[in-house]
Amino acid sequence: MAVENDTQVSEFIFLGFSSLPNHPIFLFVAFLAAYLAIVMGNLMILILVLVDSCLHSPMYFFLCHLSCLDICVSTVVLPMMLINLLHPQNTISYKECLAQVFFLIGFSGCEPALMAIMAYDRYAAICRPLHYSLLMNKRVCIQLASATWIWGFLDSVVYTALASQLSFCGVNQIPHIFCDFPPLLKIACSDTRVNELTSHIISLFVGLGPFLFIILSYVCILASVLRIRSKGGRRKAFSTCASHVIVVILCLGNGFLNYNRPSAGYSLEIDTLVSAMFCIVAPMLNPLIYSLRNKEVKGALRKVLKKWTD
Template identity: 45%
Template sequence: MAFTRDKDHGNSTTLIEFILFGFSDVPDLQGFLFGLFLIIYMIILIGNSLIIIITKVDSSLQTPMYFFLSNFSILEICYVTVTIPRLLADLCRQNRSISFLACATQMYFFLALGATECFVLTAMSYDRYVAICKPLLYPLLMNSRLCVQLATGCWISGATIHIGFTYLVFSLPFCGPHQLDHFFCDVPPVLKLACGNTLMIEMLVFVLAFLVVTFPFVLILGSYIKIIATVLQLPSAKGRDKAFLTCSSHLMVVLLFFGSGTITYMRPKSTHSVGMDRLLSLFYTTMTPIFNPLIYCLRNKDVTVALRQLMP
């Protein structure tokens, strides 16, 4: 374990690296877990890459809905790449140390990409709201320029909102223990190792979680309440079924992603446990990205047709 001496406190020491505990408590399953996570990672990469390719190649999918879906798939690939490759490497080696800089970098990109996903999902719900509730104005409101502006705003907002927060977290004194009881540098396990006053950071976590998770979720929920009310008024049963099928795919992804994120970052600190934190983290770092291509490919006829045309 690496330390640096704090001149102001004589013999006290400050940590300059962590040891990721990961799944060291199940040594007999290291090989199995490596194979499992490798397969999951490959499925996520291939599935989301296929969505990106078909939305670029197929002219019938050159619409705002699939433009945002393509952005979301790019995000999913980046999102899992922040955590899973490191996890796979740690399952193969004894030394699982991670420097402060590497830990801070991983946390920043994980939070930034997660925030961007929340914003992109909100933009996708707005697109569905305009398409179903204001169909005559849809081509005018959701033009290509606005779509690019919305997507750019989502990426820039996600990239900037967590810079200061990550800096504040790693400005805290970490005096030991050095073992991070998690498989990546997430906020709750890192804060557990801080020996300073973390009250301000914990309050900031709730504020950011509200702005990034709760507020977008409320907007999405409001959009879908109006969408459902409009769909129920459609005279055609076929039209209602098509609208519900399209929107239910997006809503399933929203509930999976926002549900696990809300439980992780907004539940009281006293209810946090190592096992639960790790399980929830596995869920929103691997399960949501793997469900995304499955949900959209299996439940979306346009995507299914485009895939069949793409395959030889």
């Protein structure tokens, strides 16, 4: 068996499916339906923003990036899960596992920073309306969006470097449904205290920093909205933020649970549920949240459907 960095393993076996009902065809259909829903829902957002000039604004520009991230996160995980559901051994090679860790953490690491930028966009629109076109011009939006991708993949480089240094001493059974950094720590035979400490510090920095920025932004937004005299004006201001707040709670909450839960004390079933929420449920719900609660998106969807049916 090939030796990779003294790991003494060339492939890993996923044990997470053993905690699920013994109906692989049913699970295959369910996960395939979820993946198609994620791809089609987020592609719908991308197409609507592209074809409708009413949606050519910074808020929807960043929403497109969120849709791309949702598609990428699910694509890193779900196709391999679908293959393994039809394969009795549920395996992945060592190099493929590290690649999955790299891209999964890279894409998911972009989301907190993107959420913070979307909160800043709402702050600029509500608290600084006269300077909004200057604060959020096209050049600034492109720079901010680029920074989120760099932010996420710098985080990913550190995690993947830590994962590549782990030794497994022949143990190749991962108590999970895909390759991620916390499950690899569980089966490593080398001392993982430094890896765990570094992981918690980085994840808190990557997640907590943007979260605190989001909180600060919404404190300023709330203060500005409360100064609006008309109830209609306050309602309109709150409605423009509601979808973003729901997505922040969903994405950052799931991300925090996935990367900061204790290494012991959780069953395989709980780990599987949390990971499914992180990689399947959140990306599938985001397009629904923004489309169902947003009049502009619903209006754009009606326009497109009308053109296609005429």
